[in-house]
Amino acid sequence: MKKKVLISGCLLGEYCRYDGATKEDKTVIEAFKDYEIISFCPEAPVLGTPRERISVLFKDKEYKVVTDETNKDVTALIKEQVDLQVKHHPDLEMIVLKSKSPSCGLGTTPILNEDRRVLMYDDGIAASYLKEKYPKINIVDEHNVNEST
Ligand code: SF4
Known part of the structure; x- marks a missing residue:
């Protein structure tokens, strides 16, 4: 059986x-x-393609993903997509995510304050939730694949 990524x-x-x-x-x-x-x-x-841009905001001591123009909090929707993966694919060998994305970035996602200025760089919402749900799995972005395979 093939390993799953x-x-x-x-x-x-x-x-x-x-x-x-x-x-x-x-x-x-x-x-x-x-x-x-x-x-x-x-x-x-959950948001369709093309879609409004989203950003990670640090708000009330938490990270939230919010749409840029309509200011809608879509954090729960993004996390639900991770939960679906966990349910269908509990047996992953590895995870490879796209850098800088508000959802998928690994330490490269801009985290904004409520005035939408960059406070720091950290994991995107899906990436941090994937880390929580798959604590033993190697999770990298596209720039670190060769070192990890
Ligand atoms: S970075 Fe993640 S959320 Fe963004 S388009 Fe790619 S897979 Fe989708």
Whole structure:
């Protein structure tokens, strides 16, 4: 049986970014050619594509993902998508996420204050929740794949 890897859908060539674009990464795809690849995008299924941009805000001592124009808190929706993955794929070998995304970034996501100024860089909402749900699994972004496979 093949090992399973969960990968951000936009790295796999899916047109699931907020602007309808992709971020296909052939190095990632090649690195996992012998794995069973599970495509993961926590935003597209619940917010559609294209969609309004979202950002991570540090508010009331918590991180929340909020839409940029309509100011809607979509944190719970993004986390629900992670819960679905945990339910369907508890047996992952590894997770590869797209850097800088408000959902998928690993230590590279801008965290904004309520005036939308950058306070710091940290994990996106889906990334931090994936870490919590898969505490024993190696989670990297597209820039650290070769060191990890
Ligand atoms: S970075 Fe994550 S949320 Fe954004 S398009 Fe890629 S898979 Fe979807």
